[in-house]
Structure formats: structure tokens, C-alpha cells
Amino acid sequence: MLICEVNRGGTRGSEYAYVLLGNELVHVSEVGRKVRCEYDSCVYEVLVNADYVYFFSFSRSGYGYVRRCLPGDYEDITSVLDRTKCEGGDIKDVLNTWLRGVRFRIRNPELNRLLNELYSVFVVMVNEVRSYWRSVGGEFGVMGHAARFSEFLSDPRIYYFTGMSIPNDNGRVRSVKALMSLVYENWVAVRIAEALGTRGLIRRGWETDTSSPVTVWFEQGGDASFAILDTMYGPITMWVEFQWDPAIHVFLDAEIIKVNGRLRFIRRPGRRAVRPDVVLVKGVFDRVGSLIQANGVIDLLVECKALPYNEWASDVDEQVMQYLVNFRPRAMALITRYSVPFSVKDGLARRGIKVIDNVTPGGAGVSELMGFVKGVFGG
Structure with missing residues (x-):
């Protein structure tokens, strides 16, 4: 043939x-x-x-x-x-x-291990994400280019036939790990919303149909807010995969700084990390643009790591520290599924970044995450 x-x-x-x-x-x-x-x-x-x-x-x-x-x-x-x-x-x-x-x-042992993990732990996570947002009057959906995540949310079996159709085990491994990261950051966002005592969701200005659920809108780098939470600390706007400028990721040298009390987008030599996983700001903001116009300050920035420490160790300096410098949040946390070496946790803590590890379904770190979030917004 x-x-x-x-x-x-x-x-x-x-x-x-x-x-x-x-x-x-x-x-x-x-x-x-x-x-x-x-x-x-x-x-x-x-x-x-x-x-x-x-x-x-x-x-x-x-x-x-x-x-x-x-x-x-x-x-x-x-x-x-x-x-x-x-x-x-x-x-x-x-x-x-x-x-x-x-x-x-499939003959790659690592890929088989990752698939077993994906279809056990991460199926639990994605189900919890969907059911939680429904419980507070929302409907979780995936927009834009995250096609594989959308499939996994709809039916994990669909992802198997799309992600595994890549005829290369290295490509398949990268696909699974990328999906795990997206699922994990959305699951962490749910735990944060729970910690805030979210009672419901506030509709954005264009959501005029009060008979339908409020859209919880995941779009990588999208301008619209992910959700506006009605919490016991007042309204709080949440972004997942927050992106300050729609085109910022295409620049090799993007940075956000504050000049004369206002945020400015400038370019310096070298590549910059520009899309933190979860961002929370007190108040109601339909879009990133409205946050910029209000000269808003990020109250909590959270970076999430679904994979073992050795797979992202270089991100501590190349990504996590850059977020602290570029966005200057009031509080910042690094949330991980696996343990992080004490020396790394201590070094980041000295710079004002809280590291909470073992945050996974049934993990010991979940209650610590909840307490940290309450302290940020209730302090």
C-alpha cells in the first residue's frame, strides 16, 4: 500500500x-x-x-x-x-x-506513566473544576487555541486520540505535560476561589442574559477576565493565563514597569516571562484594558507547577522571579504538586514569594494554600 x-x-x-x-x-x-x-x-x-x-x-x-x-x-x-x-x-x-x-x-515507559497519571489524577481535577463553577452559578468553557484542553474537558477519550496521534513519543510526552499544566492551574484557581468563600459570580458588562449561567472563560492570553468572584472579601476579579497585552508574547524583550505611578510596557534585551498562571485583583474588571485604565494593582499572583521540581528548576530564575519584578504584586505564591527543595523555598521566601508544595487532590498542601489566600485578602 x-x-x-x-x-x-x-x-x-x-x-x-x-x-x-x-x-x-x-x-x-x-x-x-x-x-x-x-x-x-x-x-x-x-x-x-x-x-x-x-x-x-x-x-x-x-x-x-x-x-x-x-x-x-x-x-x-x-x-x-x-x-x-x-x-x-x-x-x-x-x-x-x-x-x-x-x-x-506506545512503547515509551515515561509516556505510559504520564497517561496513567493523566487518566487518574487529572480526570479528577477537571471534573472538580467543572462541578465547582457550576455550584456557584457558572459554566466553565475553553476558548481560543487550547483545543486539547477543550477536548479533555468534554471527554478525556477525545484527547487520547488527538494527543496520541502525534507519531513521535517525545511529541506525545510534551502534549501530555502541557495538558497537565493547563488542568492543574485551573484546578488551583478553583481552590483559591473556595478559599475566598465565593458565594457566586458577577456578570461582566456584556452578559445581559440573566437566565443563563455566568461564563467562566478560559482563554490563554485573552483580554476578558476569567471570572469575577462575589466573595466574603468583596468582589475579586480573577484571570487564568493572564496576559497584559495581546501581542506581548511575540516580543523577545517584553517587560512591565511602573513609571510615575503608572504601568508602562517597555522593551529590554532578552526574552521575558509574560503570562502568569493566576492573577487576582480586588474589584470588578471586565477586561485587562479596564484594569490598566484604572491603574490597578495585582493583589495576588500565583504560578503553578504540575510536574516534578527537576523539570522546571530553571523557571525559578527565568520565570518566577521575573513575574515578581515585572508585575510587582502585593503577594505572590508558587504552588506545586510535588515537593520543592527547602533551599529553594527558603530563597524564594526571602524575596517575598510563598512556596506551597504537595498541593494536589487529597494532598497536605491544600489546606496551607487555603490559609495563605485567606491571609492575603483578609489581612
Whole structure:
């Protein structure tokens, strides 16, 4: 069989090709040889008798689609669209039919460990996120480019077939770790909202339909606030993946400073960390722009780490300290799932950054986080 694949290195604009052997999806490169390539498109000659050929396709925005084809030659995209040989659909629509019982061939021990963790601990987290916001009158949703997170929120099985369709274990590992980070920071945001005694949510100015739930809007770098909390300390606006300027991440040298009592965006040599995980400000702010106009001060900035310390140790100086310098919050915390060395915790504490580790479902650090947040806003 001659099978074409478009590989753009991720899940945006790619179309990955697999053959089904028993109940295993095996990438064409493992069971064939590369015949020719043109730009990011390659044709493989598959040397095994497969039950089906699967194509996992992604739009430029990351939206996933799957086709299952009878064995045969598929040397270009038009042949994959042949309805006499192929059937296709959204991944969510075929989970219980021809994706049921199907698994990718995975031989990487680290990836298997991460997947086991993802589908145990992080499924619990995402369920807690969704149920908590509903309990205070909200509806949690994912906007923008976080397609994999949106899938995991909708049905964790969808993410398996999109994230694992990347035909490279290193790419798969990066995908799982990125998803873990997004889930974790949103779970920490929920614990913070609980600590504040959130009684409900305040609608933004444009949310005029009072009969519908309030939108809890996760969008990486979006201008709109994530949620406006009605708390026992008064209204508090929360951002998750806070971004001061919509284009700030494209600069190699972005920094926020205060000049004559007002915040200014300046450029200095070197790359700067610019998107802290969770930001809280007293008051009601629909957008980042309204916070800037009011010359608002960040009351609490929280950076979250879902992975073990050795995987992000360099971030202490390259990211965490930069947030303290760039944003100058009244209070700042580093929240981690795993233990952090005492020397690191002590060094950051001397600079005014509280480190709380072992913050995970059932973990000892949860109560410490709750107490810290109450102290920041109740002090």
C-alpha cells in the first residue's frame, strides 16, 4: 500500500496516517518505508496486511477529524476523501463505534506513566473544576487555541486520540505535560476561589442574559477576565493565563514597569516571562484594558507547577522571579504538586514569594494554600 501523510510537527494542519493491526494503531513509518517527500508531505510504502488505514486530520486551529479507510493506496488527500473506501467523522462521534477498543502502539515507559497519571489524577481535577463553577452559578468553557484542553474537558477519550496521534513519543510526552499544566492551574484557581468563600459570580458588562449561567472563560492570553468572584472579601476579579497585552508574547524583550505611578510596557534585551498562571485583583474588571485604565494593582499572583521540581528548576530564575519584578504584586505564591527543595523555598521566601508544595487532590498542601489566600485578602 502507498499511503500519504502530512506532518507539520504538531496537531495544527497535520494529517497523520496509521494502520490498524489487531486493536493497535501503528504509525506507517513503523511498518513501511518512506518512498518520497515533498515539503511536509511524505508517501510511505506499507509492507504489512492491515485491517484498516486511519487518518487523523487537524485544521489550522487544531480541530480534529478522523477517517477510517479500507486497505489500499492513498497517495494524496483526494483519495482519502473517497467515500466508497473511507468513512469519517468527528472523533467524539465515533468513540463508541470504530474507535472503541482501539489503542495506539506506545512503547515509551515515561509516556505510559504520564497517561496513567493523566487518566487518574487529572480526570479528577477537571471534573472538580467543572462541578465547582457550576455550584456557584457558572459554566466553565475553553476558548481560543487550547483545543486539547477543550477536548479533555468534554471527554478525556477525545484527547487520547488527538494527543496520541502525534507519531513521535517525545511529541506525545510534551502534549501530555502541557495538558497537565493547563488542568492543574485551573484546578488551583478553583481552590483559591473556595478559599475566598465565593458565594457566586458577577456578570461582566456584556452578559445581559440573566437566565443563563455566568461564563467562566478560559482563554490563554485573552483580554476578558476569567471570572469575577462575589466573595466574603468583596468582589475579586480573577484571570487564568493572564496576559497584559495581546501581542506581548511575540516580543523577545517584553517587560512591565511602573513609571510615575503608572504601568508602562517597555522593551529590554532578552526574552521575558509574560503570562502568569493566576492573577487576582480586588474589584470588578471586565477586561485587562479596564484594569490598566484604572491603574490597578495585582493583589495576588500565583504560578503553578504540575510536574516534578527537576523539570522546571530553571523557571525559578527565568520565570518566577521575573513575574515578581515585572508585575510587582502585593503577594505572590508558587504552588506545586510535588515537593520543592527547602533551599529553594527558603530563597524564594526571602524575596517575598510563598512556596506551597504537595498541593494536589487529597494532598497536605491544600489546606496551607487555603490559609495563605485567606491571609492575603483578609489581612
